[in-house]
Amino acid sequence: MGIKRSIYEVLKVFSGKFKLEVLDWMWSNRASLPETALHFDISAPSTIWSWEKKYNEKGVEALFNRSCKHYYLFRDGEEKNERG
Template identity: 55%
Template sequence: MVKYTDDFKVLVVREYLSGTIGYNRLAKKHGIKSKKQIIDWVNAYKLFGVEGLFRKTKHTNYPVQFKLDVLSFMKRTGASQTVTALHFKLTNPSMIRDWEKKFLEGGVEALDTPKGRLAMSNKAKNVEKTQKSSHQDELTREQKLERENELLRLEVAYLKKLRAFQMEPDAYLEKHRQHYHSNSKKNSD
């Protein structure tokens, strides 16, 4: 995947917003593979300002329930990843695709795994894997059951929200709109 500099994104967005050139010609002019990339940048710029185009220096960990809410919204409304990301004030729509893939492959538990990698040598990685597997073995039966219960609670909450939306979509969206906006403000602080 091509990484574009923040300055380049700002330049392209401002050129589009000047109104002299459309998405397709702009993509061709700057050698950008798809006009969709420019559309995403323009939408992020309109919603978040210049900061919406900048790469995040701090990784945000979203709670599993928030991820489920995002996936549920996208499924219920049929919204695209881009529209869903804008609705939840997320600057990276591809993150939703990753969440969806994890959920389909491993269920709710897969959404609970942190993204990213640790910077360490191979030897340190092997030591850490050994420690991690021994730690998993050390979990008591009770701890395993508690973890399973928590994941099942999350899944039930997800299904309840999905059912509530299916019964009355407009009422559900209005009720939760303010909740989502207040959560996104907390995450950005």
């Protein structure tokens, strides 16, 4: 038998180029956060809000910051990084 892991949620990591494309589309179409999230199949409109906030506060370079870690949240509430 193999190891059973019941992953509840995997956090997606989006490229800076994609983030900028999403924001440009939203601004040029005067779309709301939910409309933009739907258009780009992003589950949480608040994700786009955080990108816009970073852009407004720190500039376009902030969208390309790759300092995030990949975490997996298991049903037992324990977080583990991608190495286990």
